[in-house]
Amino acid sequence: MIIDTAYTITRADLVAYANASGDQNPIHQDELAAKAAGLPDVIAHGMYTMGLGARALTAWAGSEDAILEYTVRFAKPVVVPAEGGAEVRITGEIRKELEDGLVEVNLTVTCGGEKVLAPARATVRKP
Template sequence: MSRLKYDDVETGATIPERTFPVRRLDLVRYAGASGDFNPIHWNERFAKSVGLPDVIAHGMFTMAEAGRLITDWTGDPGSVVDYSVRFSAPVVVPDDDQGAEITVGGKVKSKNDDGTVTVMLTARSAGAKVLAKASAVVRLA
């Protein structure tokens, strides 16, 4: 994959939406990798007992999936200089063959004088906005 070049990007350009599937198995794998074994991410009975509709994806898992849009777009996972989000709703992951989906899109907010661009991200699941104020600053070739 070739790296995206600064001169090839314009302010206002959109990054095409991508949809990432989320299954319970993904949450178990993420828990093992991250060490976050909070039962709200794998135990339906526990999640419901604390007022959640069902098991929910880890916030950092959701953030990482949105970040994939950026790193795939730039062609370089090392291009991310800054990345921040606010979690606005959980990604509810039912225990069925479908699971959930996170749909992520982006738009170039600005080209900065230091060779970076600022990208605003949108992320939705089941019609709800799951990330708010999501932005990434990336250094392009």
């Protein structure tokens, strides 16, 4: 295993991310809007969780522009309670060695033991 880390997502992170990304869908900030959409509570932007995956990949690679290709499927939402936030655990392993110092990495991204990104795969320049 090359990556084994965890990040906490808070409501304040989601507000900052909404402003930075332009995705102001209220289900990522407002409990009433989330519940009206049939969700148990506010959920993280899928792209926020995907961004944390990129953060973990580049921390391993030792270079923040090491990701050439990155693909995820959003399997389950990450529910972010108002108190304490949600912890996302990210592990990664090399799936395949490619040419030119590149590797294909498989990430396993879970919240509360359930896979939230599956699959999640990237082509990364090795450290």
